Amino acid sequence: MRLSFVGLLLAATSSAPDASAFTLTMGTGNSFGRLFRISTWGESHGGGVGVTLDGCPPRIPITREEIQVDLDRRRPGQSRITTPRDEKDSVEILSGLNAEGVTLGTPLAMLVRNEDQRSSDYLENDMSVAYRPSHADATYDAKYGVRAIAGGGRSSARETIGRVAAGAVARKILRMYNGIEVLAYVSKVQEIEAENVDHDKFTMEDVDSNIVRCPDGPSAERMLERIDVIRKTGNSVGGVVTCVVRNVPAGLGSPVFDKLEAELAKACMSIPAAKGFESGDGFGGTLLTGIEHNDEFYIDQVTGATRTRTNRSGGIQGGISNGENIVVHVAFKPTSTIAKAQNTVTRDGQEVELRGKGRHDPCVLPRAVPMVEAMVALTICDALMCQKAQCDLFPNDAPLEERPNPMGTTVHRAGGPREKVLTTGSGPIGLRVDEE
Template sequence: MSNSFGTAFRITTFGESHGAGLGVVVDGCPAGHPFPFARIAAQMARRRPGQGKLTSPRQEADLVRVLSGLEPDTQRTLGTPITMLVGNDDARSHHYDDLAELYRPSHADYTYDAKYGLRAVAGGGRASARETVGRVAAGALAEDLLAALHGVEIVAWVAEVADVIAPLPDLTTLTRDQVDASPVRCPDHAAAEAMIAAIDDARSSGDTVGGVIRCVARQVPPGWGAPVFDKLTAALAQAMMSLPASRGFEVGDGFASTRLRGSQHNDPFTIDPITGQIVTTTNHSGGIQGGISNGQPLRLAVAFKPVATIFQPQSTVTRQGQPIVFQPRGRHDPCVLPRAVPMVEAMAALVLCDHMLRARLARVGDLQP
């Protein structure tokens, strides 16, 4: 079931990059929730191609059709599977005619052939980042549930592109409007301009660049996640590393914590003088301890490699093993980071919503805060 994700809130995505369309089936959404059409449309608009010179020029409206799971009159969820579908309107499959008999470097061409004995040549099929259409739609629904039931806020932003590293923003007040003020989706103006220049430089030479997206989830209650194999950390790692082009994952201080001593990295507990709740004075752990949320802001980061399709001559081999030099054509992102921001938010929301629903099975109580 490699096309499904989650336990209590479970999604199954379907469709190929250049097929008739793509979509998702969401199973486990509680009944009676007003369906968040506007939130889903907003996130789909942030994910879609054709947003400018920093992204693929492919033009897709990415309008979501809901085929099942809603009560017709009230548009509230029925508690039954919700099916969302997005059509492919601007696929140009002929761009891939020359690639049917060769393996592009660092793509899934060879590995899909090795596993299945055949592959979807046009657009890379389900190996394409277009597969994330279904994830983002389902993630926006999950995010709406989280916000309605616990006030959870999830904001991701581009923190690094190539060798440009932005200063850390104020994670208590950062908003999506601040992130979206720049087309590269970095809230720091100076860093954003340098990132745009780095992407433009790579694009002009037929090359690509990678980087890092950071994400914060605020108002996550303590107690979500489970010990050992179902740690919230492990679920988030699986979710983020399942995204196309992802190459690394961190929670809290991540790899930087290896350069600290325990006395520097530990998060002392105290009592909030206003709320009376147990809190930590620092948050090196990133809101997760022992694989379970501790009530502090959840901090994570995802590293993305440079897009594999570059417009330069490259050496490879054909399916018959013959050496060949080829140069790709078509429409591709010079940097995946700006469009990957809503993808990271979606996967964070899917994990948190799943563990929110699973948490009620672990103790007496319901979903209400």
């Protein structure tokens, strides 16, 4: 029998004779998802890193090359504004596929071997005993009483290889199901913001057209100039990655605690260096009034579907997707390992000065783009499978006039749009509410 932690405590103090039969099952933070579930493993300077993906639907054709595309966008050594660590990040698929490259429905295991780790950068200097400010060095040590000094262990962004590999599988499933696209880009470096990015039209090719991964060329140039200035001083810089999900069906996400934006927030905030999350207008929406912020509904005169004229909600209302583009923003802090001297303490409690050594990103944003895409794709895929399991187990056989009007960008109303009820000059419909 499984119990919550509170239940275990109650059982342990109970005088009931079978109290000792209760066991505690706890997660340790290395798994994500409910039906489409991943578990990542490995350390930055260990033999390799990887992922086990459980719950993948059967009969999905997937190739190593499809997964490698996303890993190549994440790998180090891409440009002068990423860490120079030279890793090919070649993925090996160990299980879950048949000889024809089709998923079996059994766990997919994927491995990427580490080949260019330089543990001496950490072990042969003061970084072996001193904590890097704002890094996970100190908190990992406080939690476990031991830590992987070289490369930061699992606090390193190298852990995200498993996420990106599994995210490539999720991307394939979403595209096959409803043409769902998950695309992210660097939207801000410090105060420099991307301009003129059409969330309905920008492509991965647009994003990857420059090393900053911003689809707006002039803004990308200004961002690159800023990163270069900071990089040459031995410092680092942060910013924002925006992710857009197109062709999402309405209905994904569940109230109350499993709202879609809550799941997305957890997914994105689990990425190394992520420090903030916004859905839709986010904090900017607090500056508006209700009439300014509300997304008014209308009927698409081509499809007959319910649509919204604006998308300040970011495609999610009441924690459930409404069929418009899902738009989220993830804030990333400056890389904590820098080549400037900082005050810190050693493991035994001595105050010292530390200057970071080794290879690291002066700006995490370009490589964070595929990480954000992966976590969003994993979340949407999991939510889609949960929706199909709960709400589509039995088809809705109610007459057409008794069903809700279809909602979103990819659906059509049988019979086309209904005739308009309101005429020019008509007043608004009265709506009496009594909300808490």
